[in-house]
Amino acid sequence: MNKKKIILVCGPTGVGKTGFAIDLATRVGAEIIGADSMQIYRYMDVGTAKPDAREQSAVRHYLVDVVDPDQDFDAACFARMADLAIEELHKKGRAAVVAGGTGFYFKALVHGLFRGTKADPRVLAALEQEAAKGVDLHARLLRVDPSAAAKIHPNDLFRVIRALEVATTHNATISSLQEAHGFEGERYRALKFGLYMDREKLYQRIEKRVDMMLDQGLIQEVEGLLNRGYTSDLKSMQSIGYRHVCLYLKGEIGFNEMVGLLKRDTRRYAKRQLTWFRREKEMIWLMPQEIERAFSLASDFLVDRD
Numbered sequence: 001m002n003k004k005k006i007i008l009v010c011g012p013t014g015v016g017k018t019g020f021a022i023d024l025a026t027r028v029g030a031e032i033i034g035a036d037s038m039q040i041y042r043y044m045d046v047g048t049a050k051p052d053a054r055e056q057s058a059v060r061h062y063l064v065d066v067v068d069p070d071q072d073f074d075a076a077c078f079a080r081m082a083d084l085a086i087e088e089l090h091k092k093g094r095a096a097v098v099a100g101g102t103g104f105y106f107k108a109l110v111h112g113l114f115r116g117t118k119a120d121p122r123v124l125a126a127l128e129q130e131a132a133k134g135v136d137l138h139a140r141l142l143r144v145d146p147s148a149a150a151k152i153h154p155n156d157l158f159r160v161i162r163a164l165e166v167a168t169t170h171n172a173t174i175s176s177l178q179e180a181h182g183f184e185g186e187r188y189r190a191l192k193f194g195l196y197m198d199r200e201k202l203y204q205r206i207e208k209r210v211d212m213m214l215d216q217g218l219i220q221e222v223e224g225l226l227n228r229g230y231t232s233d234l235k236s237m238q239s240i241g242y243r244h245v246c247l248y249l250k251g252e253i254g255f256n257e258m259v260g261l262l263k264r265d266t267r268r269y270a271k272r273q274l275t276w277f278r279r280e281k282e283m284i285w286l287m288p289q290e291i292e293r294a295f296s297l298a299s300d301f302l303v304d305r306d
Contacts, residue, residue: 003186003187003188003189004086004087004090004096004188004189005095005188005189005190005191005301005302006086006095006096006097006098006109006110006188006189006190006191007024007028007030007095007096007097007098007190007191007193007298007301007302008035008097008098008099008106008110008190008191008192008193009021009024009097009098009099009100009193009195010035010099010100010101010103010106010192010193010194010195010277010280011101011194011195011196011273011274011277012101012195012196012202012269012270012271012273012274012277013049013101013206013209013266013269013270013273014202014205014206014209014266014270015195015196015197015202015205015270015288016195016288017099017100017101017195018049018051018055018099019288020099020193020195020288020291020294021059021097021099022051022055022058022059023291024097024193024291024294024295024298025059025095025097026058026059027291027295027298028095028097028295028298028299028302029094029095030059030089030094030095030096030097031059031060031061031062031089031094031095031096031097032059032060032061032062032096032097032098032099033061033062033063033082033085033086033096033097033098033099034051034061034062034063034064034099034100035063035078035082035098035099035100035101035102035105035106035109036048036100036101036102036105037073037078037102037104037105038236038239039051039063039064039065039100040063040064040065040066040067040073040078041065041067041068041069041236042065042066042067042068042069043068043069043221043224043225043228043230044069044221044225044236044242045221046213046216046217046218046221047213047218047221047222047239047240047241047242047245048241049209049213050064050065051064062081062082062085063078063081063082063085066081068230069225069230069234069236069237070230070234070236075104075105075107075108075113076108076113078102078105078108078109079105079108079109079112079113082098082105082109083109086188095298095302101273103273103276103277103280104151106280109187109188110186110187110188110190111186111187112187119162119165119166119169120165120168120169123165123168123169124161124162124165127161127164127165127168128161131157131161137157137160137161137164138152138154138160140164141160141163141164141167144164144167144173145163145167145173145174145175147173147175148163148173148174148175149163151175153235153238155233155234155235155238156235162174163175190282191284191297191298191301192280192282192283192284193283193284193286193294193297194277194278194280194283194284194285194286195285195286195287195288196274196285196286196287197287197288202270203267203270206263206266206267206270207263207267209266210259210262210263210266211259213241214259218241218245219245219248219249222237222242222245222246222249223249225237225242226246226249232246232250240262240265240266240269241262241266244258244261244262244265245258284297
């Protein structure tokens with residue numbers, strides 16, 4: 001009854017979430033909380049399709065440009081910062097539109113995070129020693145708990161070791177424990193909008209966006225990051241776009257191959273995003289042009305006293 005209300009706008013990359021969220025927020029008198037695991041990073045603008053200065057001046061955006069590319073940031077950090085932003089907006093009498101494409105961020109915010117079991121420091125230390133010797137722990141995790149391995153980047157050694165520690169210490173994998181947790185309780189009353197369009201049209205938009213990013217200076221942006229001292233093995237630099245350009249700059253792939261791989265991997269990422277969001281309950285699926293319907297539903301949701 002007393003849970004704060006929030007509006008979610010999610011969907012695959014390239015579908016038009018930014019413009020939709022700004023239009024909706026303007027109409028309902030809301031501000032935007034970004035839910036994108038890459039737009040949190042400073043100096044990474046072109047490759048993340050970050051809202052530009054004009055868009056951010058039209059509607060205030062939270063959780064954009066909050067950490068440097070070599071700083072740790074995860075879903076727990078996101079949920080804490082989003083909670084603070086929602087509380088600030090609530091005190092101002094403003095609604096919150098949470099918009100982005102990182103499904104786990106939405107999950108952490110609305111349902112809370114699985115806190116896990118108490119870690120065994122001896123097992124953690126042993127795994128850390130193996131990692132220091134060059135043992136491929138992510139490959140081991142792929143054998144032990146493929147579901148967890150699929151969600152954890154090979155360079156995210158902390159989470160890889162934690163998942164292996166759970167599998168070693170307990171008679172269960174961390175993914176099975178997370179599934180049992182179920183994220184059942186909702187921390188907010190959320191109106192959930194999922195944006196979609198014809199897949200072929202979406203893929204065409206993605207390919208056009210890649211070309212546009214290159215025209216806007218994606219290669220120069222990556223060169224600037226490397227010149228600042230941000231190495232190519234950072235988690236942020238291993239993301240789509242940035243890792244492709246790093247390979248090109250190292251001479252490991254040619255320009256045309258880089259463009260082809262970038263377009264292919266972005267299409268695959270969009271497909272994974274859609275799969276994730278389609279599992280979400282109570283999602284209202286809209287095409288990006290259905291802003292009037294979204295406004296009507298959001299208006300009713302915000303004035304509803306129940």
